[in-house]
Amino acid sequence: MNKIIxxxxxxxxxxxxxxxxxxxxxxRESLELILNPxxxxxxxxxxxxxxxxxxxxxxxxxxxxxxxxxxxxAYALGCDEMILLSDKIFAGSDTLATSLVLAKAIQTLxxxxxxxxxxxxxxxxxAQVPPEIGALLxxxxxxxxxxxxxxxxxxxxxxxxxYGEEELELSEPFVAxxxxxxxxxxxxxxxxxxLEVKKIEPVIFTANELGLSPEQVGLKGSPTQVINIFEKKIxxxxxxxxxxxQELAEKLIRILKxxxxx
Amino acid sequence: xxxxxFSEEQKILIELITxxxxxxxxxxxxKWDEEEILEERxxxxxxxxxxxxxxxxxxxxxxxxxCLEMCLAIEKLSYYCAGISTTYAATFLGSYPIILFGNKxxxxxxxxxxxxxxKICAFALTEPQAGSDAFAIxxxxxxxxxxxxxxxxxxxxxxGGIADIYIVIALTDPSKGARGASAFLIEKNDPGxxxxxxxxxLGLRSSMTTELLFNDCKIPKNRLIxxxxxxFIIALKTLDFGRxxxxxxxxxxxxxxxEVSLKYAFYRIQFxxxxxxxxAVNHTFAxxxxxxxxxxxxxxxxxxxxxxxxxxxxxxxxxxxYFATDIAMWVTERAIQMMGGFxxxxxxxxxxYFRDAKCLQIYEGTNEIQKNIIARELLKxxx
Numbered sequence: 001m002n003k004i005i006x007x008x009x010x011x012x013x014x015x016x017x018x019x020x021x022x023x024x025x026x027x028r029e030s031l032e033l034i035l036n037p038x039x040x041x042x043x044x045x046x047x048x049x050x051x052x053x054x055x056x057x058x059x060x061x062x063x064x065x066x067x068x069x070x071x072x073x074a075y076a077l078g079c080d081e082m083i084l085l086s087d088k089i090f091a092g093s094d095t096l097a098t099s100l101v102l103a104k105a106i107q108t109l110x111x112x113x114x115x116x117x118x119x120x121x122x123x124x125x126x127a128q129v130p131p132e133i134g135a136l137l138x139x140x141x142x143x144x145x146x147x148x149x150x151x152x153x154x155x156x157x158x159x160x161x162x163y164g165e166e167e168l169e170l171s172e173p174f175v176a177x178x179x180x181x182x183x184x185x186x187x188x189x190x191x192x193x194x195l196e197v198k199k200i201e202p203v204i205f206t207a208n209e210l211g212l213s214p215e216q217v218g219l220k221g222s223p224t225q226v227i228n229i230f231e232k233k234i235x236x237x238x239x240x241x242x243x244x245x246q247e248l249a250e251k252l253i254r255i256l257k258x259x260x261x262x
Numbered sequence: 263x264x265x266x267x268f269s270e271e272q273k274i275l276i277e278l279i280t281x282x283x284x285x286x287x288x289x290x291x292x293k294w295d296e297e298e299i300l301e302e303r304x305x306x307x308x309x310x311x312x313x314x315x316x317x318x319x320x321x322x323x324x325x326x327x328x329c330l331e332m333c334l335a336i337e338k339l340s341y342y343c344a345g346i347s348t349t350y351a352a353t354f355l356g357s358y359p360i361i362l363f364g365n366k367x368x369x370x371x372x373x374x375x376x377x378x379x380x381k382i383c384a385f386a387l388t389e390p391q392a393g394s395d396a397f398a399i400x401x402x403x404x405x406x407x408x409x410x411x412x413x414x415x416x417x418x419x420x421x422g423g424i425a426d427i428y429i430v431i432a433l434t435d436p437s438k439g440a441r442g443a444s445a446f447l448i449e450k451n452d453p454g455x456x457x458x459x460x461x462x463x464l465g466l467r468s469s470m471t472t473e474l475l476f477n478d479c480k481i482p483k484n485r486l487i488x489x490x491x492x493x494f495i496i497a498l499k500t501l502d503f504g505r506x507x508x509x510x511x512x513x514x515x516x517x518x519x520x521e522v523s524l525k526y527a528f529y530r531i532q533f534x535x536x537x538x539x540x541x542a543v544n545h546t547f548a549x550x551x552x553x554x555x556x557x558x559x560x561x562x563x564x565x566x567x568x569x570x571x572x573x574x575x576x577x578x579x580x581x582x583x584y585f586a587t588d589i590a591m592w593v594t595e596r597a598i599q600m601m602g603g604f605x606x607x608x609x610x611x612x613x614x615y616f617r618d619a620k621c622l623q624i625y626e627g628t629n630e631i632q633k634n635i636i637a638r639e640l641l642k643x644x645x
């Protein structure tokens with residue numbers, strides 16, 4: 001049976017965020033986490049594909065042990081296996097270090113057909129992890145995917161871009177981040193699976209087990225260092241010009257030309 | 263306020279229904295009520311969550327749970343929308359006859375689909391001239407060879423038009439009166455079966471209620487449940503089990519009405535202070551909370567009594583139904599009064615709770631009929 005791997009993230013409940021005063025990163029281990037809402041769409045996509053093509057769905061997350069209830073929630077939504085990537089030295093990882101940990105774990109699950117993720121997390125909002133996983137695994141990655149189906153041994157993918165939709169044809173495996181507005185119905189957890197998952201625990205991988213050294217992960221392995229966190233104030237000042245329509249048109253053209261806009 | 267020591271499984275059930283209520287029901291309940299529509303989404307969510315399978319035996323794909331779990335589910339669902347909980351509970355009412363009296367073949371054919379929520383059920387006893395006087399039904403089922411031909415009509419049938427399976431009580435031998443009735447499984451596409459008028463109701467407006475019309479409706483003889491003549495036994499047994507569910511609906515509605523009006527009373531400032539500070543108001547809430555707890559205690563205890571395998575459940579299940587629904591009517595009326603003009607406006611849900619609660623005193627046996635049953639049982643118990 002072929003596999004779909006869904007990468008999910010536990011995010012703080014909006015309004016409850018605590019930031020480490022030294023590293024300026026989120027203190028995840030002491031928070032109550034919820035499933036990143038965008039990831040629920042990726043899980044729904046995986047389950048719908050499972051229903052059509054009979055995939056096994058493996059859900060995977062990097063984080064402290066308080067991510068376990070979220071993995072179990074994913075199981076109750078229909079995922080078949082849970083993997084937690086957890087190690088103290090993972091703390092403070094930026095998107096690249098996170099993607100490295102995820103990619104290393106995903107390698108151990110090879111062969112697989114698809115890696116699905118949410119479009120972005122609601123805490124970091126970078127949307128970088130899905131393409132980074134693709135790059136590290138040296139497989140294609142497509143963002144903002146709305147539809148996926150198989151045709152003549154290939155996957156047909158419809159993704160949303162700035163101008164509308166585009167259709168791509170791809171062979172597996174690849175990474176796809178799913179558009180958050182893909183479905184008008186997302187299933188709730190199943191009672192039977194909620195009862196089942198009480199007796200099951202996720203498989204846990206540490207840095208050592210993934211062959212990762214402390215230099216590759218956490219703050220040390222992260223090229224991005226958060227220097228400061230502040231609220232950005234945007235003040236856009238408009239310019240008001242006066243004159244006859246002809247003068248105004250001439251002025252406007254001059255300005256646009258100096259800015260290389262025309 | 264009373265904490266019941268529920269099992270882990272029961273807590274998971276309550277938490278799941280709360281999630282479904284918050285996401286799939288609460289934001290839309292007033293809209294459905296206003297437009298008198300039943301949308302597919304909440305039913306799909308209940309189906310995907312396995313909640314139609316609570317009382318279906320596990321060998322047929324359900325959870326095999328009892329009356330208490332059914333009550334907990336219905337109570338919580340009614341807290342969010344009694345229209346949806348009526349649709350949900352009526353499916354149980356339609357599946358009880360199959361669970362209790364169906365043969366292996368019938369169980370294998372229907373129960374797994376009901377458990378998955380792929381098939382919705384309805385229970386059809388009432389006719390225009392046979393309400394409280396259920397024995398006055400006129401719908402006839404005549405056997406010819408390997409088939410029954412059903413003629414007549416049912417009305418006020420919950421889930422009419424949306425159900426896939428209808429349990430219909432019809433007379434196979436009119437000369438025998440009550441002993442001449444039988445129960446049949448009717449599928450929505452059976453020839454000669456159609457849906458009549460859709461009723462316009464005061465409350466429970468997101469639950470569909472229609473007439474059912476039988477015009478030489480031809481069904482194979484294996485659709486008979488139990489034996490000929492068992493129709494009323496099947497109907498009464500089903501209602502014995504179902505009544506607790508109506509009691510549970512009542513608690514859910516009453517709880518919601520109290521919470522909404524209480525929150526209002528805490529914040530509504532008149533004469534320079536929250537209206538809750540006035541004794542006329544806070545004593546009303548004290549009475550509401552006490553009465554709801556009393557009703558809940560009765561419903562849960564009767565449900566547990568049924569689950570323990572008691573046989574003589576008619577009287578006590580009638581008590582649970584009549585007591586809890588009268589309390590819900592009182593609580594919802596007071597909830598409107600506590601909110602004054604705001605309570606009367608359709609922008610707030612309490613007026614919906616009030617309209618929904620009214621039906622509970624009427625359907626599945628009026629509260630007057632419940633008292634008849636209790637009085638009859640008293641004669642047996644204390645003879």
